[in-house]
Amino acid sequence: MRKTSSKMWAAAAGAASIALLATACSSGDGGSSDDESSASSDEKITLTVATFNDFGYSDELFAEYTKDHPNVTVKQTKAAKSEDARTNLTTKLAAGGEGLADIEAIEIDWLPELRQAPDEFVDLADPAVEGRWSDAVVGNATLDDGKLLGYGTDTGPEAICYRQDLFEAAGLPSDPDAVAAEVGTWDDYFALGTKFVNASDSAWFDSGVATYQGMINQVKAAYENPDDGTATDLADNAEIQKLYDKVTSPEVQALSAKLDQWTGDWDAAFQSNGFATMLCPSWMTGPIEERAGGVTGWNIANAFPGGGGNWGGSYLTVPASGKHTAEAKELAAWLTSPEIQTKAFIKTGNFPSQLEAQKSDEVQSATAPFFNDAPKGAIFTDRIAAIDVIPFKGPNYFSVHQTVQDGIKRVEYENVDPATSWQTVLSDFSALGL
Amino acid sequence: MLTPTRDAAQDAATAPPRQSRRVGFNQRLGRWDVKFSPYLYISPFFILFLITGLFPIVFTAYVSMHSWNLLFGQGEFVGLKNYTDVFAQPHFWTSLRNTFSIFVLSSVPQVITAIVLAAFLDQNLRSKTFWRMGVLLPYVVAPVAVGMIFGRLFADKSGLINAGLEAIGLPAVQWHVDVLASHIAIASMVNFRWTGYNTLIFLAAMQAVPRELYEAAIIDGANRMRQFFSVTIPQIRATIIFVVITATIGGLQIFDEPRVYDATGLGGASKQWLTTTLYLYDVGWGNQKNLGRAAAVAWLLFLIIVVIGFLNFAATRRIATGGSGVPSRRARRAAERAAANRRAS
Numbered sequence: 001m002r003k004t005s006s007k008m009w010a011a012a013a014g015a016a017s018i019a020l021l022a023t024a025c026s027s028g029d030g031g032s033s034d035d036e037s038s039a040s041s042d043e044k045i046t047l048t049v050a051t052f053n054d055f056g057y058s059d060e061l062f063a064e065y066t067k068d069h070p071n072v073t074v075k076q077t078k079a080a081k082s083e084d085a086r087t088n089l090t091t092k093l094a095a096g097g098e099g100l101a102d103i104e105a106i107e108i109d110w111l112p113e114l115r116q117a118p119d120e121f122v123d124l125a126d127p128a129v130e131g132r133w134s135d136a137v138v139g140n141a142t143l144d145d146g147k148l149l150g151y152g153t154d155t156g157p158e159a160i161c162y163r164q165d166l167f168e169a170a171g172l173p174s175d176p177d178a179v180a181a182e183v184g185t186w187d188d189y190f191a192l193g194t195k196f197v198n199a200s201d202s203a204w205f206d207s208g209v210a211t212y213q214g215m216i217n218q219v220k221a222a223y224e225n226p227d228d229g230t231a232t233d234l235a236d237n238a239e240i241q242k243l244y245d246k247v248t249s250p251e252v253q254a255l256s257a258k259l260d261q262w263t264g265d266w267d268a269a270f271q272s273n274g275f276a277t278m279l280c281p282s283w284m285t286g287p288i289e290e291r292a293g294g295v296t297g298w299n300i301a302n303a304f305p306g307g308g309g310n311w312g313g314s315y316l317t318v319p320a321s322g323k324h325t326a327e328a329k330e331l332a333a334w335l336t337s338p339e340i341q342t343k344a345f346i347k348t349g350n351f352p353s354q355l356e357a358q359k360s361d362e363v364q365s366a367t368a369p370f371f372n373d374a375p376k377g378a379i380f381t382d383r384i385a386a387i388d389v390i391p392f393k394g395p396n397y398f399s400v401h402q403t404v405q406d407g408i409k410r411v412e413y414e415n416v417d418p419a420t421s422w423q424t425v426l427s428d429f430s431a432l433g434l
Numbered sequence: 435m436l437t438p439t440r441d442a443a444q445d446a447a448t449a450p451p452r453q454s455r456r457v458g459f460n461q462r463l464g465r466w467d468v469k470f471s472p473y474l475y476i477s478p479f480f481i482l483f484l485i486t487g488l489f490p491i492v493f494t495a496y497v498s499m500h501s502w503n504l505l506f507g508q509g510e511f512v513g514l515k516n517y518t519d520v521f522a523q524p525h526f527w528t529s530l531r532n533t534f535s536i537f538v539l540s541s542v543p544q545v546i547t548a549i550v551l552a553a554f555l556d557q558n559l560r561s562k563t564f565w566r567m568g569v570l571l572p573y574v575v576a577p578v579a580v581g582m583i584f585g586r587l588f589a590d591k592s593g594l595i596n597a598g599l600e601a602i603g604l605p606a607v608q609w610h611v612d613v614l615a616s617h618i619a620i621a622s623m624v625n626f627r628w629t630g631y632n633t634l635i636f637l638a639a640m641q642a643v644p645r646e647l648y649e650a651a652i653i654d655g656a657n658r659m660r661q662f663f664s665v666t667i668p669q670i671r672a673t674i675i676f677v678v679i680t681a682t683i684g685g686l687q688i689f690d691e692p693r694v695y696d697a698t699g700l701g702g703a704s705k706q707w708l709t710t711t712l713y714l715y716d717v718g719w720g721n722q723k724n725l726g727r728a729a730a731v732a733w734l735l736f737l738i739i740v741v742i743g744f745l746n747f748a749a750t751r752r753i754a755t756g757g758s759g760v761p762s763r764r765a766r767r768a769a770e771r772a773a774a775n776r777r778a779s
Contacts, residue, residue: 090505090719094504094725113723114505259591261697263589263697265590265591265592266697268592269592272592398720405703406703407703410704413611413703414608414611414704424704427524431522431523431524431525432722433519
C-alpha cells in the first residue's frame with residue numbers, strides 16, 4: 001500500500017511538472033481567443049486599456065462606452081507607478097509588441113524614445129480630432145512626416161505653489177496676485193527668495209534639481225540639435241552651463257532646502273516648514289496635499305518665472321501590434337474627448353489638455369480647497385497660455401539630463417565645489433559616448 | 435478484420451522464435467526502464483533549466499556581441515566592443531567596488547549572527563516555535579517594503595537613526611552622501627531580511643548533530659563555549675559552506691535594496707551605492723537602452739560569480755579534507771533538505 005502511494009506521488013509529481021512546462025511554453029498565445037480574427041463591425045470584441053497611477057477612467061465610464069458600442073467591452077489594467085508601465089511598454093515593444101494592451105497610456109517624457117520606433121504605433125492623425133489640443137500638445141507627439149503617435153489626456157502647466165503663512169511671517173506680500181507680480185523672472189524669484197530667507201528659518205525652495213527642471217523646460221533645444229537629434233557637446237553648451245552655474249551659485253544654494261524630491265526627507269519637510277515655495281505643475285497639487293495634510297498655508301500664485309513651462313502630461317497610444325487597432329483608435333479618441341477628460345479632471349485633478357475642456361465651466365470654476373480655494377482651473381488655463389517655448393527633447397535628453405542632475409545633486413547634498421562637479425558632469429557625458 | 439488478428443495470434447503461438455523475441459522485447463523494456471527511467475524522472479528539472487537557465491545565458495552572450503537597442507532590437511555584430519566599452523566606463527568599476535563592499539558588509543555579519551542565533555535557538559527554550567518563526571518574520575516582508583522603511587530610518591535629515599545619534603550627542607551621519615555609510619545602511623537591509631532565514635538553515639543542521647557528541651563533550655568537561663566551537667561548528671561545516679555560497683551569489687546580485695534606497699534608484703549622485711546589477715539595469719533599461727552593453731555587464735558579472743564560486747569550492751575542499759571528520763550524513767541531509775527548500779521557495 002505504502003509503496004503504491006509513493007509511486008503514485010512520483011507519477012503525479014512528474015505529470016505536474018510536465019504540465020507546468022507545457023503551460024510555461026504556451027502562455028504566450030493563450031487567453032486571447034476573442035482577439036484572433038479581424039473584427040467586423042458587430043463582432044464582440046474586448047479592448048484593453050493600460051494606464052498607470054490614476055487616469056480617472058472607471059468601469060462605469062467604460063460601461064457607458066459599451067452602451068454606445070454594444071460589441072465592445074473595455075477592460076483597464078492599471079500599473080501602480082508610471083515606471084512599471086514604462087518598463088512593461090518598452091520591454092514588450094522590444095519583443096515585437098506581443099502582449100501589449102490595445103491602448104497604452106504614456107507620459108510625455110517617454111515620447112522622445114518612442115518617436116524612434118514609429119512603426120510600433122498606429123497613426124492617430126484624424127480630421128475629427130483636429131483642433132482638440134494646443135499645438136504644443138500635438139507637436140510633442142507628432143513625427144516629422146505628420147504621423148500622430150498619441151492623443152493627449154492631461155498636461156502639466158507650471159505655476160508657483162507657496163506657503164502664504166510663511167510669507168506673512170517673513171513680512172513678504174502674501175496675496176496670490178501680489179506674489180505673482182514678484183516672480184515674473186528667475187532673477188525676481190531668487191531675489192524674493194533672498195529677502196525671504198533673511199527673515200525666516202525656512203528655505204525658499206525644496207530642491208535645486210527641481211528648480212533646474214523648471215528652467216530646462218523653457219529651453220528650446222537643451223541638449224540636442226532639433227534638426228537631427230544629435231547631442232550637443234556639453235562642454236560647449238553655454239546655455240546649459242549658464243543654468244547650471246545659476247542653480248549651483250552660492251546665492252541660489254542659500255535658498256535651497258537641498259532635498260531630493262520623492263524621498264523621505266522631502267516628505268517630512270512638508271510638515272516641518274522645510275521650504276516656502278515649489279515649482280508646481282498642475283499634477284503636483286495632489287502630492288503636495290498628500291504630504292502637507294494639516295498644514296493650512298498653501299496657495300497657488302498665477303505666475304511662473306521666465307514665462308510659462310510644461311512639466312509632464314500623458315497621452316494614449318495605440319500599438320500597431322493590436323488586433324483591433326481601428327476600434328482602439330476610436331476608443332482612444334472617445335477617452336480623450338473634452339467631456340470625458342473633464343470628468344477625469346473632476347475625479348483626479350489631472351488637468352485636461354483639450355482646449356475645449358479647459359474652457360468648460362467645470363474646469364474654469366474648479367478650486368483647490370487645500371490651497372485656500374485657489375481657482376486652480378483658471379490659474380492653470382492661464383499658465384498654459386503663457387507657454388511660449390516647446391522644448392525639443394530628443395532620444396538623448398534623459399541620458400544627458402541625468403548627468404547634469406547628478407552634478408547639481410553633488411553640489412547640493414555632498415558639498416562638492418560646483419566647478420569640480422561640473423568636470424565630473426563633463427566626464428560622465430563623454431562616457432555616454434554620444 | 436478479425437481473421438488476420440487471429441492468424442497473427444496463431445502465428446505467434448505456433449512460432450517459438452517469435453515468442454522468444456517478445457520476451458526479449460519485454461526484457462529490453464525492463465532494461466530501458468532501469469537505464470533511462472531515472473533520467474526521465476529528473477528530466478523536468480533539466481528541461482526547465484535548459485529553457486530558463488542555459489538558453490538565456492547563451493543568448494545573453496549572443497546579445498553582448500551585437501549592438502542591440504532595447505527598442506529597435508538587434509544591430510550589427512560588434513565582437514567584443516561592448517566589453518571594452520564597459521571596461522572603459524568608470525561607473526562599472528565603481529559598481530564593482532560597491533558590490534563587493536556591500537557584499538562583505540552584509541555576508542560576514544549575517545553568517546556570524548545567524549550561527550549565534552541558531553545556537554541559542556538550539557537550546558531548550560520555552561515556546562520554541564514562536565522564537566523560530568520570529569526570526570523568519572523579516573524574510574516574509576517584501577524587499578521593497580524593507581527598502582522603503584529603511585529609506586525613512588536612514589533619511590539624512592529626518593531619519594530616526596540620525597535623530598537617535600544626535601540624541602546621544604553623536605554627529606548625524608550623511609547616509610545618502612558618504613560611501614561607507616550608504617553601504618552600511620544597504621547592508622543592514624540585506625541583513626535584516628536574510629539573517630533569520632540563514633538562522634533556520636543553521637538550526638536545522640545543528641539539530642541533526644548527534645546528541646551523544648555533546649554528552650561526550652560534557653563528560654570531558656567542555657563548557658558551552660567549548661562545545662559550540664569544538665562540536666557544533668565542525669559538525670555543521672557543510673551547511674556553513676552552503677550558506678556562504680548562496681550568500682555570495684545573492685550578495686553579488688544585490689538589486690532591490692539599492693534600487694529603492696533613494697528616489698532615483700540609480701545609486702546616488704556620485705554613484706556611491708551603484709551596484710553592478712543596478713548598473714546593468716540602468717544601461718539596458720534606463721536611459722541608454724543599450725541592451726548589448728548590458729548583456730556584456732551581465733556576462734562579466736556571471737564570470738566574476740563563477741570565479742568566486744570556484745574560490746568557495748576550493749575553500750570547501752580544503753576545509754572538508756583538513757577537518758577532523760566529514761559532516762555526518764544527517765547533517766548533510768539536513769543541509770540538502772534546506773537547500774531544496776530554498777530553491778523551492
